Amino acid sequence: MTLSKMKTQNKEELKARKRIAERLRYQRIINDPIKREQLKEKERRNYQRKKEMRIQSLIKDNYYEEEDATNTGDRQIATMIVTNYGKHLLMFNQYVYCKHCNQKQGVRWKCTRNASRGCNAYVIVSSAGIIVKANGVHTHDPPKYHRHNDGTYIRLY
Incomplete structure (x- = not known):
């Protein structure tokens, strides 16, 4: 196996591990009601911030x-x-x-x-x-x- 194929394979394995870790982290947040509420609140704030930025860019x-x-x-x-x-x-x-x-x-x-x-x-x-x-x-x-x-x-x- 060539060096470039090994690097590509290592990158793909690393990406797969990161995806699995992210899924597990997300499941822990969803299963914990306090963390789930914090996540929803964070998403609401981000949505509100983006909405205000769009309006400001129109009025700027x-x-x-x-x-x-x-x-x-x-x-x-x-x-x-x-x-x-x-x-x-x-x-x-x-x-x-x-x-x-x-x-x-x-x-x-x-x-x-x-x-x-x-x-x-x-x-x-x-x-x-x-x-x-x-x-x-x-x-x-x-x-x-x-x-x-x-x-x-x-x-x-």
Whole structure:
């Protein structure tokens, strides 16, 4: 047997031993009610922390900028808003967009009136917070929102 095969075999045996040890450790935790509760509490804290980090990353840069190609120096600002239901929306040129999907270029935000009014307007925002593309042809008037003191927005009908 060559030296490289022996090293590979030793690595595989080591990995197998680690997996078995981890399974045994997990079984001890599950069988002990105090340790099981501690594990659940730890998982809850981690989930909450990750959830807060996602929200902070959305709100961290509260606006996105787009350089207007025709007029240098003119910037259009898109603002991240939070509704009274806790939903995160993007407000750009008085129109409101909801997150649609992730693409290579960035995150695609579609108009909130896409389903009800058949509006195909969308905005693509890169991970750096730059508006890559904006198709701003809407089939409706911009919705009206009222901003509360706590920073949430309520749509006015």
